Amino acid sequence: MTAPPILELAMLELVGLRKAYGSLEVLRGIDLRVHPGEMVCVVGPSGSGKSSMLRCCNRLEESTGGQVVVDGVDITKPGVDINTVRQRIGMVFQQFNLYPHLTALGNVTLALRKVQNKPGPEAEKLGLAALERVGLADKAHAHPAQLSGGQQQRVAIARAIVLEPKLMLFDEPTSALDPETVGEVLKVMRELRESGMTMLVVTHEMGFARAAADRVIFMDAGAIVEEGPPAEVFGAPKHDRTRAFLARYTGGH
């Protein structure tokens, strides 16, 4: 990364983001800027609101307060065409959520064909290129059930990047994987990051966050407790809550 990107326009900016389910407040005013080309990892205990925050970023959940600004546009404002916005924001889920009735290629090309109305051959060409990027061109005609967990998650990543998003959201992309297939998914994510993609990644892979993230955010109870370069957050955490959390993850299970 180059100069401190303070004045640079953020790709994603959360301003005082709030979310409540009824009377349960799960996000209590989140402020966060993610700059173009930056990879921010979000860690924190389960139930701290990480998924809710991510899902507010493409309005799979509707926030109850604050703003979500993507590439300069407040997407929480009425009148925003959310389906257009969503094509600019890729999302990868913990459970892959591949469409079981479609092949890998069918999964990757669905939005190209139905949302962008690309003709079949063109969609296929783009789809194959996306599968190639995640190393699965040879599995284009396999159905999800015939793929390993790691392969399924890579198809899911291809399904998102084929739309050429400006921002990618990852919600614990490796948590549902067998340990032996975690590596291949993290490798694809690293390559994506190197290609300049802006990424917001919720993860429990501390090693990955430490090695690959530009910035790490520790969340607890619906708020950002601590944030900084990985070396600082992991090496010299300032808050007790961060320390307690990290001790559980790094200090032997």
Add this chain to the structure above:
Amino acid sequence: MDGPPMDGFGRLADTFFNAEVAARYWPDILAGVWITIGLGIAVSIAGLAFGVALAILRAMQRPWLALPIIAFADIMRALPPLVIIIVFFFAFPLIGISMSAFMSTWLALTLVLAAYAEESVWGGILSLPRGQSEAARSTGLTWGQTMSAVVLPQAFRVALPPLTNRVIAVSKNVALGSVVALSEVLNNAQSATSTAGNPTPLTMAAAAYLAIFIPAMLFARRLETRMQWRV
């Protein structure tokens, strides 16, 4: 009828919800209700008992037993129940077997329910892992003891939702008896409608069937959820 001209709604009410007609034919409908309920219960009990017995026989795994059972279940599920009722009522007398409308309807629906019940219970038995009966036999239980103590209780739990649905669906077919002049609700309502020159009895018949089968459905649903909790 005198009085001011009626609006659309008044006319609808007077046609389908005519209190005077309702009061006059109420006893006929009620008499039909008892027949419908009685026949429905008789079909349910006999059909279930026969069906379960067939499933147990099929579980003995003797081809000479299983094949006729499969054929019976297939035929009774492939033939429309109305056709079976009509064959029993109109055709059997000619080969010397005379059946009343009640008897024809009861026998036809019992056989139909038995076929479906056999399939459901057999499906439940199939769904059990082999290990269940092997474990039971390995502890010295006989085949009969294994069936009654281990296999059937579990099979019933799997089979319960399709069974309850089917009991209600087949019992509803008691209304088909009207075609052979069985004096259940629908038949009585049709006669009443033609003598009264007003379709209010048909409304009453529909209401009566709802009054009988909606509670039955709710009861079945409660039974199902209760059985699920006990797993």
Add this chain to the structure above:
Amino acid sequence: MDALLTNFFNLEVFRQVLPFLLQGLLTTIGLSALVIPLGLVGGLGVALLATQTSRRWVRFLVAVYVDTFRALPPIVLLIFIYFGFPFLGIDLPKLLAVALGFLLNNAAYYGEIFRAGFLSVPSGQMEAARSTGLTRAQALIHVVIPQAVHNVLPDLLGNSIEVVKLTTIASVVALPELLRIARDAQALVYNPSPIVLAALLYLALLWPLVRWLSRLEHKNLMAR
């Protein structure tokens, strides 16, 4: 034995009435080909209303509709429509009365089946589709409905067999389907063989489907 042959399997009668019964069989098939798709579409609508809206009162009304028409015997419904409506001056043609009765009844049954299908599709499927920019309708059409239908195919087949059998009630409003023709023929030749022949034709039509259904169901159960 002789009585059985002359009354049930009278070949001479079979030969006489077979062409008419085949005509009736065609009508039965045609009627099924009309009311099954109608019921499927109606049922899909019912299931969408039941699962895809958060409005409580909509879901309540749908539940009332479904329970009502599952509790009401279809023959009662048909007779109500066909013999009741004329008192209002509404004289429905036979086919329309039958189609309306079947639609009301089938939409409730198919609706319950589709509803179970929708519930069997994990919510992550809709979310993944929406996250790539598909509208709700596109996500339903391309992602959710295909899976929902696939998951309940045996039940759809089973219910469709029931619908074909149910077309026999159209005989009570004198629609010339197989059973009606057979009964008319029986009255003409004064011999019940036509009814037996009709039963054989129903068997020929439906037995293969029943067999197929059994295999589908048992395969599903064993795979649990």
